[in-house]
Amino acid sequence: MNTLLRAENITKEYANHRALSDVSIHVPEQSIFGLLGPNGAGKTTLIRIINQIIGPDKGVIYLGGEKLKPKHVQQIGYLPEERGLYKKMKVGEQAVYLAQLKGLKAADAKIILKKWFEKFDLMPWWNKKVEELSKGMAQKIQFIITVLHQPRLLIFDEPFSGFDPINVNLLKEEILKLRENGATIIFSTHNMGSVEELCDHIALINKSEKILEGTVNQIKKDHASRIYETELNNLKTPLHKLLDQRFSIIKEKTQNGLINARIKIVDNSSTNELLQTILPQAELISFREITPSMNDIFIKQVTGKFPIEQNSNGNNQ
Amino acid sequence: MNKTATIIKREFLSRIRKKSFLVMTILGPILMAAIIIIPVIVAQVSDSDYAVAIVDDSNFFYDRFQDTESTSFTPLQTSVDQAIDLMHDGRFDAVLHIPDVAFEAPSTLRLFSDKSINFNVKLLIENTLKHEFESLKLKAAGIDPEILRATETPINIQAFRIKDDGELITDYPEISMGLGFVGGFLIYIFIFLFGSQVLRGVLEEKTSRIVEIIVSSVKPFQLMMGKVIGVGLVGLTQFLIWVVLTFSIVAIFTLAAPDLFRFTPDEQVYISSTQILNAEEMRQQQEIIQQHDSLAGQLLEGLGAVNYPVMILSFIFFFLGGYLLYAAIFAAIGSAVDNEADTQQFMLPVTIPLILSLIMVNMVIQNPTGPVAFWMSMIPITSPVIMMARIPFGVPYSEVLLSAALLILGFIFTIWLSGRIYRTGILMYGKKVSYAELWKWIRHA
Incomplete structure (x- = not known):
């Protein structure tokens, strides 16, 4: 299996503490990769570095064999742990805007968005303001925004927190479908149980260091x-x-x-x-x-x- | 499309589509035009026909009151009570009672009305009686009132400014002061208004947690600059609409009712001491009218002589420069805090130079070339307001260019500084930020 994302010896220090020390991970193409670890271990920092929101102090990241560059943001979809939308902006307009920031043309974004909105029965909400939506609906829209530019790599940071059980199942189904269609998925969570059934690869991070990486089967065999x-x-x-x-x-x-x-x-x-x-x-x-x-x-x-x-x-x- | 352009477009459109923008845009010029037009209209239409009955027990002043366009005087040979009854019947608006002893004791003069007394009518009566009493007293003292009046010499100096090329231009310091004040004040209002919109916008993105989604697509600096530029364009649009609408409204009124703006001299309250106006008095009257005319004319001429393109262009430049400088700082503040209440500790030191420059505007328009005016129009944090207050007086190009260059350097610096705070701040939650912490962000970013 090819490696889609390679992070090599990533180190990141903040003013008061070290968030990542010498962390390397290899995410195989079309895998569901669990990035596991307790709160504050450095998962979000690593994800932000992969998303080029912040830069590492040391280390390099490769996506599909190329060194990570600003143009790669189009190939990554990111659902952050702390997520939200403009409350006063209309749903459809907002989704198109965020897709444009990912590099899509407005017209193309609209066509793809309509498909997703129809799938999730959200079409009647296209012209409503976000503040009129229920929490569950807002989460569906955030999910759509994450995936609509058809990224090769999807990163979900604590994806199931705040979702109700019905939406969690919906999300899991959609994620598995996305993988079938060729996407690679990174899951970050401190809730190890929740992704065990989905992940085929995992990396464990604790106190800024990677302490374990491999396929779920191998790790279970080893342990x-x-x-x-x-x-x-x-x-x-x-x-x-x-x-x-x-x-x-x-x-x-x-x-x-x-x-x-x-x-x-x-x-x-x-x-x-x-x-x-x-x-x-x-x-x-x-x-x-x-x-x-x-x-x-x-x-x-x-x-x-x-x-x-x-x-x-x-x-x- | 360039991503920064996409952000600018959203920031711009989402704001000009708001109802509040529409209201401000329409109300602003109406208010400004009203300030110009309403006093003119009020001065013309407020005096309706006003009938005053005169009961003069001394029989001396009956014929000294002359009717004006809006006020008529009717001598009555009745008692005061009868005159008041007539007023109650609606034949008069007011009754003036001049008792026998009025000349010796003017405090016995009485003006009755069943409505509130018209202020202008009261003034007219007072002025007329004052002149009559003075003339009588001068005569009693053996002084010819005509000689006294001949000594009155109106003085009104025309001021000129000699430009570098030797050209003489008429100077209107009163108008320059007015424009300077308005210009400085507008810059202050605009910077505050739109700067705080940037702050609230950044805070909104942070508290709604959309910011992390956006910065996974664009650089934090692009997001910050997109917002700053987008909001700045809103301010510029609003200003230009205001200018166009204000001039249009004033122009429409001037065309629709040209009489209103012909600046006819005020009604003359001068009543000659004798009934026959001799040639000398006619000349004097004429002179006074001319003087009035030329004062009003001067005002119009002065307003006409204002170099509006220079005023508007310098406003746009100093607004944009000052706005960029402050909006960047406001963006940094918005990124550093979690809620609006926490902005206070950082807002105060930022707003002090702005408020100080507004306070100093008064001093600057009185001495526009003094050292305070000069230095405050060079320092970038105060120069937008102060330079705008100085511009109507005519500032040497070298000074304007120096101030402009310093302002550009100033906003480049604050944008750079704010960018460093911003990109750390937007991802930082639940932390009460101190100045020491901000300094760390600047150094480590």
């Missing part, structure tokens, strides 16, 4: 917890006597005569070996791996510990 939840019936030997030092019990409880336990494989043993140890002594009801969420992985990256491990009941051996 496999090796913790398995199992339900057993008629256990003949207590688990802590049954299991040797290759395994550790994270949690164990008895419910309705069934034993429910989380067992971690400590060394390189396979799940088969674990099952071989257990099966002769009990009837297996269920067995599944606990997969870490992006949130868990992030917390592990930052604190060094998985939250799922910290939930233990003190039954560790």
Whole structure:
């Protein structure tokens, strides 16, 4: 897969603090790239640099192999976290104006806008002032304004904040369609869960530094917890006597005569070996791996510990 | 199309389409024309026919009152009470009672009316009686009033200004002072009016959070300059419409009612002490009329002699220069704060030089070549208002050019400075900004 956007060793310092230190990311073409990290990590700064709103102190950005230049603003669509419109300006006129600033001709912008407005049932609002719109409608218009110049790269900063659930679904559908049509999408959010289902690549940023980057599948594989939840019936030997030092019990409880336990494989043993140890002594009801969420992985990256491990009941051996 | 041009177009159109712009544009010239026209009309039409009955117990002044165009005097041989009854019947508007002792005790004079007394009529009666009483007293003292009157010598010096090429031009300092004041004041109003529109516009973009969407398409500097230029063009348009409309309205009135503007001399309140006007008195009357005529004529001539193209062109230049200088600063202030209330701490130091120059206009028009006038018309932050106040008096080209050059340097500097504050400020939220912080932005931007 080609890389659409390459940020190389970006550093940005403000008067009082360092917002980004030596951050590099590679966004593959036609991917949905999650830029994750807690508030204040430097995500918005990186996005503003990509949008050429501010310049980096150090580092270079390439878009489609070219060094980023002012002309590239036409190829980028940006929905900022803090977003709004001119309240007193008419909806249609405003959308055309913002499209013109992206380099479209007014006549072309109108044709594209009408398609989008019809799709979202917004046509009756074309000549209304923005202040007359509901919040949900204003958000749809902001979304349209972001995508209408058909940019190669779309950047959404906390796109779902403030959207109601219906609009969130609409937005997700449209974003997936845009990708099918060739667009590349960068999502920035501190809410790791919300984009897990959409993203195929992610980068984690914490305290101005990138701490992780890769495909979601690979990262999950790399951060496999090796913790398995199992339900057993008629256990003949207590688990802590049954299991040797290759395994550790994270949690164990008895419910309705069934034993429910989380067992971690400590060394390189396979799940088969674990099952071989257990099966002769009990009837297996269920067995599944606990997969870490992006949130868990992030917390592990930052604190060094998985939250799922910290939930233990003190039954560790 | 160039993106800055797109921004200018939006800023311009969105403002001139507002109702308030239309109202201001129409009301402005009507008000200005009214200031010129209404006094003329009022002076002509306010005096309707006014009938005054005279009851003169002394029988001495009956025939001394002469009817004027708007006031008629009727001597009555009745008592005051009867005359007042007649007035109540509507035959007179007022009754003048001159008691026997009036000459010795003028405070016993009485003027009655069932309406409010017409001020001009009261003045006419007072002037007439004053002259009569004075003449009588002069005669009693053995002085011929004619000799006294012959000694009165009206003085009205014609002032000339000698230009560098030796040409003599008639000088009208009163008119220059008036124009200087109006010019300086207009510049002040325009800078304030349109400068604060820039501030509010920037603040609106910041608080509505549209600014980040826009600066992802254009450079912050383009957005700032687009707004400054767009609003400035609104001001220029408004000014030009005002000039055209004011001249049109005055011209229409002058054509429709030329009599109103012929500046006929005021009604003469001079009544001769004797009934027969001898040749000498006729000559004197004539002289007074001529003098009046030439004063009114001078005013008209003076207004006609004003170099309007120079006035209008210098207004446009100094308005634009001053506006660019201040509007850039206002834009920076708008970008640095989060709401209108926070603008105060930065507005004060910016507006002080403007207000100071308005206060100094009075001093400058009295001494337009003095050191205060000179220096304040050179310093860019005060020069637009002060230079405009000096222009009607005629300022040497070298001084105008120097002032203009300094003003251009001034606004280039403030635009540069404001651009640095602006591009940091528009993306900064929820932070109370201090001067130290602004200085950091300027240095690090």
